[in-house]
Amino acid sequence: MPASWEAAINDAAAGDDYEYIPLRLPPDVSRVTASMRLAIQAEFGGWELSRVRLYHDGSRRVLLKRRRTWTAPDANDVSTLQTGT
Numbered sequence: 001m002p003a004s005w006e007a008a009i010n011d012a013a014a015g016d017d018y019e020y021i022p023l024r025l026p027p028d029v030s031r032v033t034a035s036m037r038l039a040i041q042a043e044f045g046g047w048e049l050s051r052v053r054l055y056h057d058g059s060r061r062v063l064l065k066r067r068r069t070w071t072a073p074d075a076n077d078v079s080t081l082q083t084g085t
Contacts, residue, residue, distance in 0.1 A: 027058030
């Protein structure tokens with residue numbers, strides 16, 4: 001993985017608003033198929049394209065990102081914290 005991508009992933013681990021996932025697309029995946037796969041990830045997983053790198057062998061490295069979602073604790077967790085039980 002390129003060094004700049006490592007930096008982006010490490011920044012995300014340090015509290016960035018985004019989370020990242022690296023993908024590798026093999027050389028036999030066409031451009032149309034790759035775009036369809038990424039569109040499905042975007043639609044159903046909330047991912048967006050951050051970076052793409054095309055290699056000489058035809059493979060692609062893709063870095064997807066999405067905003068972190070912070071969920072509030074549910075009512076049971078809050079009542080447990082308040083009562084201390």
